Amino acid sequence: MVDIESLVKRAEDLGASDVRITVIKSKRKSVSSVGEKIYQSNVVTSYNIGIFVSVGKRIGGTSATVNELVNVEDLLLKAIKIAKNSPEDKDWPGIARGLSKVSISGVHDKKTAETTIEGLADAVMRSCELVTSYDKRLKPISTGIAVVESETKIVNSYDESVSSAETSVMFSASVKSKDGIKEGSYGENRIFRRIDDIRLKDLMENISRRALDALDARQIGTGSYDLVFEGLLFSRVLEVMLGPAISAYNVQMNRSPLKDMLESEIAADHISFVERPHEAQYPGAREFDSEGIATKTFHVVEKGVLRSFIYDYYTASKEGRESTGNAWGGLGQRTTPGPNNIVLMPGDATEDEIIEETKRGVLICTSIGYWLSNYISGQLNGTISHGYLIENGEIKHAVKGVAFSDNFYEVLKSKLDLIGKKLIPSSRMASPMVRIRGSTIAGL
Amino acid sequence: MAEIPDLEKFLTYAEKLGAEHVTIRFNNTKYELISVVNGVVSEYTYTDMSGIGVSVLVGKSPGFSSTNSLDDNSIKKAVEEAVNAAKAVKGKSYEIELADVKAAKDKVVGPYKVCPFDIDEKEKIEILMNTNKAARELDGIKSTTTRLGLELDRRVIVSNDGINVEVTTRLVGLSHISVAGEAGSMERVWDSRSQSAGFEFIRSQNWNEMAMEVSKMALELVKASAPKAGKYTVVLHPDVVGLLIHEAFGHASEGDTVYANASVLANRIGEDIAAREVSVVDEGVIEGGYFFPYDDEGVPKGKTYIVKDGKLTGYLTSRAVAKALNMSPTGNARAQDFRNQVLVRQTNYYIEPGDMSFEELLEDVDYGIYITGKGAGGGEVNPAAGTFTFGVGYSRLIRDGELAEPVRGVTLTGMILDVLKNVDGLGKSLEIRTSVFGGCGKGGQRVRVGDGGPYVRVRNMIVGGR
Structure with a gap:
């Protein structure tokens, strides 16, 4: 874990006029199928940091994954060195001040964040069934569902900070149609806030109908x-x-x-x-x-x-x-x-x-x-x-x-x-x- | 500074948890990007990303997990998550098997003389400021953006069937965009040059000349009109040939797309699918291309013919896809980074040259378009439908076998196989290019690629214009 507040203070000690530090933690779970069976099931955990400094009217930035190979103070020093070696931008106003947020109910959905690989696998299999049951001339090409939960925190040199947690859901599906020598296909990619926002039946029926239309x-x-x-x-x-x-x-x-x-x-x-x-x-x-x-x-x-x-x-x-x-x-x-x-x-x-x-x-x-x-x-x-x-x-x-x-x-x-x-x-x-x-x- | 953890001990841990097959990939990418816009350094950022990805097969079901934390406990947790993910889809997933390969043990460093990350910031900024200034010296240029990109990518791949491969590749390049404005009309042109090399490549090029040329083209284009939409004979610069063959054909030749029955090339091995003089190759190490001697499964990437003398001869494969298609692995399993599972991707994809000069290619064209690719925006393909499109930037009409006035807003559209069958002339020289600023996108992942070919003439190409 990085102590962001201490790092902000250290930036000033090392010669930065001001600094913005951002950390993002995220977890992404996804399942994808090829044809009617699952091909990939993935869990990706990330923890990343970004440091953006100004030295007078000169700027520099660095970012990295947070792990044992990265010394965040070296990262900070690199950002300051970049800034010191860059020419001035006469219009540079300094790091943004006045950090605040408008709370939005629902940008983070607990159910989405807690969706399991098993739950995603069931949804992918259900999507495939909806295609094959719609018309025998249809076959799923690929389906993918991913849920992401992320937390973002921003701190600056002016004792200001904001943080937020969000969820999002990515859905993609493509379907192939074949009738004698005629072939067609149709696919869509969508982004949702919550897992419950995917209306799977309506979505897959629309994709299936259009894949059939594509035959002509x-x-x-x-x-x-x-x-x-x-x-x-x-x-x-x-x-x-x-x-x-x-x-x-x-x-x-x-x-x-x-x-x-x-x-x-x-x-x-x-x-x-x-x-x-x-x-x-x-x-x-x-x-x-x-x-x-x-x-x-x-x-x-x-x-x-x-x-x-x-x-x-x-x-x-x-x-x-x-x-x-x-x-x-x-x-x-x-x-x-x-x-x-x-x-x-x-x-x-x-x-x-x-x-x-x-x-x-x-x-x-x-x-x-x-x-x-x-x-x-x-x-x-x-x-x-x-x-x-x-x-x-x-x-x-x-x-x-x-x-x-x-x-x-x-x-x-x-x-x-x-x-x-x-x-x-x-x-x-x-x-x-x-x-x-x-x-x-x-x-x- | 900490070292890369010993990955091999986690192979054993995965086996203890029930994995029959396990591959662990460590990846560290350093990237530096500097942008100068209208004489001001608008961005100078350095990124250092590292972590591991764990792929397992448990009862032939696939699982993958990744983490950027490299302590033993975090890696163990990643292994557990990969195994659990595989168990969670058991009975719903394919029974995945991997084609056998000779277990490679190798450590390769791509060509370079001067590491780009050893260069002082001031030298890099000076090159950019000079280039950006040179481009603004012509009247009518409203905005100029010059970027320098430097990358060092290190990958270590180990598997429990004996693979242990490490590849380090450096990639450097400079790009420039000029925007011209006249009488309420604006137009942009861009160009870039990158190479799998060290900073010596950046020092060796005349960037001011390139930027001036881009500005001149932008000034010409802002006065130009779009061609009338319709079908034309086109002569394509090697840059556009690269785009065409990568987008319009290469994606359809990726074995995972073929296996998913989502490619117009499925079940067509041995068929004549292009003009007889067309041969198409994917090759891991070639001059001008991205240095890629091993894929992300540790399989050597050699030279793979996809089309030979107009006939479809093969597809690109990973180990799993090769097994499923009953073919050999071609070394095309690639992941953007440690956070991603491998997909089948192109490496350096190109059309082999023929025997005609550029002038001979123009000679037989009464009315057509020469397409340079300067300012080309890239392209996209629907491999299942066989359709493609790309924006190709600065172009010139051809009248009676001679280059004529410039035209703008040109897009090329068509059906993959129609276009390759309509190729009726290939130039003599082969040019391959790569880029440190972009790459190929698929499944939400971007990887560095190279592409190219000779000058190529195509009949009846659909051109979108006014």
Whole structure:
């Protein structure tokens, strides 16, 4: 065990102006299957420390696993040496002060933390049974469930400290279909807060149904289509495109197209994005950020108008304002701002209504390569790994292997016209189903 | 400083608890990352991670546990947890058996002259500051980010069937991103060079020239338009060939994916699955690639042909997958670190060269795209569906056999086997690259890999654009 408080004092003795020390203890239990049988059962215990120091306006950081091979005082000395040898950053405000948290009921779930390998194995086997009993043409490819319990503590030189315990659950499943010479597949990855949040029957039935639909999946012709994104996929797209664009760091470093756009219309007036980090059911909910600053609820975009970027302590200090509690960074690393749980505020359309109102479009359920999209240029692209052709408001057949592309900033301004009611979270954003008018599909 | 614990005594402890087979892996990774953004050191971090992973088979059921605490009691506890995990899934798991291998006893250190962790901080920072400054000297460059990555990875693998292997690998590299802006439009281009080597590699390169070149490309691209979406003949730079063959084909050739019936290559050994001139190789030690003489089960990684003259000849395997597929272990069992169980992964994956010059590859193209890979974002594949996609960065149109204007926003999409069958030209030279900044992701684990090939021409490639 590391005596963090003593280490903080020692940092000052050794020449650090100030220091932030973070320790994270975690235990991860997981079971995964290949086909209908379990292939791996794992238990991983970790205890890690991060030390981040400043010496005047110079910074340095180190991190390590806590064990007999690592002397934490050597680690501290290394961080100070790095800082002393680095050039000054004239804007460096010192280590973040004002550590505090907003208590969120439910970010730690006892039942999830106490889930056993046997319990996970039963859930994995049940998932496989749900697939094979759904249709004889289906076989599970792989299923995995992991539960993680972690405790984080942050202490700084200003006699401030915060700590928190959280749980999370990762679930993945993929299913193959085969009917004569026709083959298809479908899979999903999801993150939950609690083990009970996995509605296994509904989840596996949906995956099974789509794997069957994939038997008839085909490419469609190149051209202009309306794109209907399911909420989970669009929330992941937002993580790639909106997340870095609203980071105050990228704005200050001249690599966000949203620079100089505060209080300007960057989206249509039916579009609002709100940071909502205090609702435990969302995977991105957290009590404090990576610097120990309490997270906050606030508008990023309100009725199309960009109201705020997201800040950590450094970027906020540079503009003479307070951090928004959006610091993200690894142990011993300088942080940069990122979303905790930014939500595209729901509209009033049901998912069925969005499809019914689409004349020629594609419902996109999963994509590979969407994360290759470029927030700097706005180029939004990906390949549809599972989708459906929509004609005159009706689903026609499954689609795969075609690429979609558009410009994200044009999508926000004028092409995203319908927003569904039901929010689906990814890890750090949440979105309902949306429709984008007139995007390009490259296919046959 | 404490030494690595004696791992072999814990093999016996696992056996006493009922394990028929046990492998214990110790891993220590030191990593240093320095970033300079617009002339300011934005990050300088040093990471030192170490711990052990214990894999057991109890009654042929698998269990794994890891801990970063290295005292005897903690390691014993990890062994107990691995055994208990195996017992907990008994009757629900596969009956896993391992292919026999000759028990290797070896200690290997990858090539290096100057250990990167012996270099003074000031020298590293000076190289980065100079490179970052050089990239900002052109008008229109809005932002520049330069990073230096240094890694030392040490692995010890022991098993109760006699394996005792230690491998130490150093990997160093520098990457640079320039963002150009003009008339409300922005674009970024990046490039990087890494090598399994010591700091002598960093000292030997002209980084300022590389960064200037990146800035010039960003300035060209910001004025460029996206190509019209559709099918094109493309000529691919070796960097993109590496991405293509790794993502579009390599993942489907991983034996665990094949065994799970999740690969389009399953049950196709002996079939013609590519153009006749295409041969595909996975090799552990090759110039330009990541140094990988043994896998994380202590099995030697030699040269494995996956495709020979267009015909599928094999898959990549671990010991368990080799046994299940009735093949030989190929030395491809890899874990990101001590916290992870091994998966079947690629090492240095490439297409063998042919006999055409770059000019000859362009000659027959009336209208197509030359794709350089500068600024390529990586890729992703669905090996079960056979689809892939990747973003490929800076590219240029080809008109009447000549390189023409640059285009941006290019993504490549397709079906794995269609693309390999549509290869109709291979360049003469072989180029393999690795990276200290990234790697290949699978099952939540990232490992260092190398990939490459010659220049390759492919007909009817789907290009996503405007």
